[in-house]
Each structure stands twice: as structure tokens, then as C-alpha cells.
Amino acid sequence: MNIDNLYRIKLLDNYVSNVNEILEEVHLHHSSAFKPRSEESEFYKIKTICGKGATMYSIMYHFFSPRLKELCVETVDFGKFPRPDEIVINKYPPGSYLGKHRDGAGKYWKFQLIFLKSTRSHFTWYDRENNAHLVEEIPGRGLEMPVNIIHESTVIAPDEEDKYSMVFIWR
Numbered sequence: 020m021n022i023d024n025l026y027r028i029k030l031l032d033n034y035v036s037n038v039n040e041i042l043e044e045v046h047l048h049h050s051s052a053f054k055p056r057s058e059e060s061e062f063y064k065i066k067t068i069c070g071k072g073a074t075m076y077s078i079m080y081h082f083f084s085p086r087l088k089e090l091c092v093e094t095v096d097f098g099k100f101p102r103p104d105e106i107v108i109n110k111y112p113p114g115s116y117l118g119k120h121r122d123g124a125g126k127y128w129k130f131q132l133i134f135l136k137s138t139r140s141h142f143t144w145y146d147r148e149n150n151a152h153l154v155e156e157i158p159g160r161g162l163e164m165p166v167n168i169i170h171e172s173t174v175i176a177p178d179e180e181d182k183y184s185m186v187f188i189w190r
């Protein structure tokens with residue numbers, strides 16, 4: 020059996036088809052709209068297993084323009100599910116990362132990560148033997164995984180462009 024299936028990691032190819040429009044709208048927001056995740060409290064706080072923390076930046080849904088709110092979901096087929104309750108756009112400039120962690124149980128019942136822009140792939144999840152599995156970050160590709168899976172985004176190298184990803188959360 021494919022390791023992704025064994026751990027119930029779902030790859031959703033061509034999940035979001037208007038990636039360029041989303042990024043154009045994101046760039047219209049002032050860069051100060053992106054807050055350092057290391058300073059977040061409560062819901063968005065990330066406690067890493069390695070103690071390394073997170074140095075990426077995020078804009079939360081409530082700071083989005085009405086147009087950005089619409090763009091993020093308008094090409095997605097959510098099937099039997101409602102639209103997500105929260106959307107987050109993450110920005111990883113060179114040098115930034117999200118340390119190894121497991122998302123807090125009880126914070127949400129469904130979670131999807133969508134790759135928007137990557138020079139190289141960084142998203143890695145870990146199986147029970149602590150083997151790393153790197154996911155190819157194809158723009159518009161979605162990823163859904165169970166809450167107990169340990170994952171990280173490795174350091175963006177100096178020669179890479181800023182990485183962007185989007186998160187859909189249902190709670």
C-alpha cells in the first residue's frame with residue numbers, strides 16, 4: 020500500500036485553480052498584514068516538538084479584503100462540506116521555517132493545506148518510525164491529513180523566493 024494511504028494523507032491535485040489571482044490580491048495587502056507566527060497566542064500558537072518554533076508570517080481571514088475571502092474559495096469544490104470557517108495565508112521568506120509539530124487536537128475537525136508558491140518543496144510529514152516524507156509543492160495542490168501527524172516546513176534557502184501557502188480550517 021502507498022505510504023500516503025496508510026497514514027491517510029490525501030493529496031488533492033488541482034484543488035485551487037486561481038493561485039495567481041489569489042497571490043496578486045495578497046500582494047495588495049500591506050506587508051504589515053502578515054504577522055509573525057511566533058508572536059501568536061491561543062488558537063494559532065504553534066508548539067514545536069524540537070523547540071525550534073516558527074518564523075513564518077501569516078494573514079488571518081478576518082484581515083482579508085472581501086475580494087481575497089472570495090478568491091480563496093471560489094474555484095474549490097468542497098463537495099458535501101461547507102466552506103471553511105477560517106482561512107490563513109502563510110508567507111515564508113528565505114530563512115523562515117515551521118518547526119516539527121503536531122497540530123493541537125480539538126482545535127479543528129478538518130484541515131487542508133494548499134500550496135500557492137514554492138521555489139523548492141519543504142513540507143515534510145513523519146511516519147511512526149520518524150521517517151521523513153517530503154511532499155511535492157505543486158501550486159494549487161491541496162493536502163489533507165489527520166490531526167495526529169507530525170509535520171514541518173523546512174528552512175527556505177537564501178536563493179529561494181518567498182514561499183506562500185494557504186490553510187483551510189473547519190472548527
Ligand SMILES: [Fe+2]
Pocket residue numbers: 120121122170
Ligand atoms: Fe501544522
